Amino acid sequence: MEAMYKEFHSLWVDRSERAGMAFVNATTRALDASVEAARLDALGGRYERASAAMAEAIAYGRPRATGLRDQIRLLLGETYMVYFHGLTADALYAPEALPVLAAEDVRHHRDGGSLTHHLRGASEAVREAADEIVRQMTEGTFRYTAAGPFGRAVEEAREQVRWGDMDAAWHTLRAALPEWRPLGPDHLAPVGLCADPLLGPLITPERGRELLATSRAGQQSDAPAPAADLDPPGLAWLAEGDSGNFLVSERFLLVEGVEPVELPSRIGADEATVLDEPMTLRDPRMTDQDVSTWADEALTAVGRAGPGWSFAFEPRPGASFDERRFVSPGIAASRGTRAVTVWSEPFDGHRPGVFHLSVTENGEERYGFTVQEDAVSRHGPVPGALDPDHLFSPDEPHDERLGEHRALQALAAEIGIRLPRFALIRGRLHTLRTLSWSRPPGPGETYVTLRVLRQRP
Structure with missing residues (x-):
């Protein structure tokens, strides 16, 4: 009987809406009052x-409740069947709700086609706005904005995110949440953040719960316990892999006292002077190279590696480390400063593991070492904390990367650096194609040129 009673109300709501009438009785008035209290x-x-x-x-068909609850569900990571009932066609709320649905459409290569269903009754201005949002989503240029102090925090967080400081960016947003103000009475939270290509990855389900548990719009309550930061300290996490088995090998350069925007002029291929727009490390452009020759140019993600350091990082290098032909980009990068170069190719059962570390200063290598299987080669006076004889043991299993873990841990402690795991795996970072990491062929040496063409869908 209760189920039939709820169904009766739901059916009459639909029928009344189509007829342009309001369906009101004691039950609907009580439910609408409870929805307002819930807001x-x-x-x-x-x-x-x-x-x-x-x-x-919602079980009784109260239309306002769905649009409100969908905002809560989205921030909790429950994205299935989130449509913001009625809000997407409303000019007041469309700028916040439409980008979320458009991002989902573009993610599934639907080019915004399914948005038509959610724009029934919308004005021509809203429809034009929807087309523009889809265009921005497709091109990756959409930027979430907000008014007041929270909007200023959004811009500050965007600047932090694009250099990899994603935990700091969340702290910035979290501190400003009490100052957030809704667009109208059916707006509960800054859900449009989830659609922003740079800021969206910040909103994990854990942080979504923290956001929802934080009082906003002039309401008062105790602050919730903060969600844990997502980036581990230092560099040793690189030797632990990741859940998607993405960072199985890598090479990177760390430069002291240089901002990320300065790296192109130091290590950019073809005298590059600016960084490319942010992209994910899983973007096909990060791995797709039409021509491979002797020149080993790396397409790297760029950001900050802690106070006073910048990084250029390439996952899964296409080339294998060859000490005979290797040319450290740190030589060019270290003009007037210091640079650290690391190249790691873990043992995979088919090829031997390689770990290279070198430090250059003012264009000259100060010291370095390469561990390949059980052989160690050294250059210059390696500090005791980085002595490969102490860090790597031939008696340990090669596939567990224990020596590499200790080496990265010691390196981070020695010079106080880190790499942002969350930004590298989930975020978007500026990119840079570097100069070659290998020397040109010498007299009498030969090389093969391969052209690799990938058919795109």
Whole structure:
């Protein structure tokens, strides 16, 4: 009987909407009052209680409840069937809701086609805005904006994110959340953040819960316990791999006292002077090279490696390390400063593991070493903390990367650097094609030129 009673109300809501009439009785008035109370609960950080009240109202077909609860569900990572009922066609809320749906469309290569269903009853201005949002999403140029202090925090966080400081960016947003203000009475949270190519990855389900538990829009409540930071310290995490088995090998350059924007003039291929726009390390452009010759140019992600350091990082290098032909980019990068170069190719059962570390200063290599299987070659006076004889043991399994773990841990402690794991795996970073990491062929040496063409869908 209760289920039939709920169905009766849902059917009459649909029928009344089509007829342009309001369906009102004691039950609908009580439910609508509970939805309004739930809205205030949500703004006050009591999102679980608010979500339960809205779910009950949705069962009776109360249309406002769905648009409100979808905002909570999205931030909790429950993206299935999130459509912001009625908000996408409303000129007031469309700038916040439409980008989320457009991002999902573009992610699934639908070019915004499914948005038509969510624009029923929308004005021509809203439809034009939707087309522009889809264009920006397709080109990766969409930028979430907000008014007031929270909007200023968004811009500060964007600057932090594009250099890899994603934990710091979340701290910036989190501190400004109490200052956020809704666009109208059906707006609960800055859900449009989730659609931003740079800032969206910040909003993990854990951080979404923290956002929802933080009082906003003038409401008052105790601050929730902060979600844990996502980046581990130092560099040793590189030897631990990742859940997607993406960072199985890498090479990177660390430069002291140089901003990331200065790296192109130091190590850019073809005298590059600017960085490319941010992209993910899984973007096909990061691995797709039409021509491979003796020149070993690396397409690297660029950012900050802690206070006073910048990095250029390439996952899964296409070339293998060859000490006879290797030319450290740190030589060019270290003009007037210091640079560290690391190249790691773990043992994979088919090729021997290689770990190279070198430090250059003012254009000259100060010291370095290469460990290949059980052989160690040295250059210059390696500090005791980085002595490969102490870090690598021939008695340990090659596939566990224990020596590499210790070497990276010691390197981070020695010079105080880190690499941002979350930004490298999940974020978008500026990119740079570097000068070659290998020397030209010498007299009498031969090489093969290969052209690799990938058919794109």
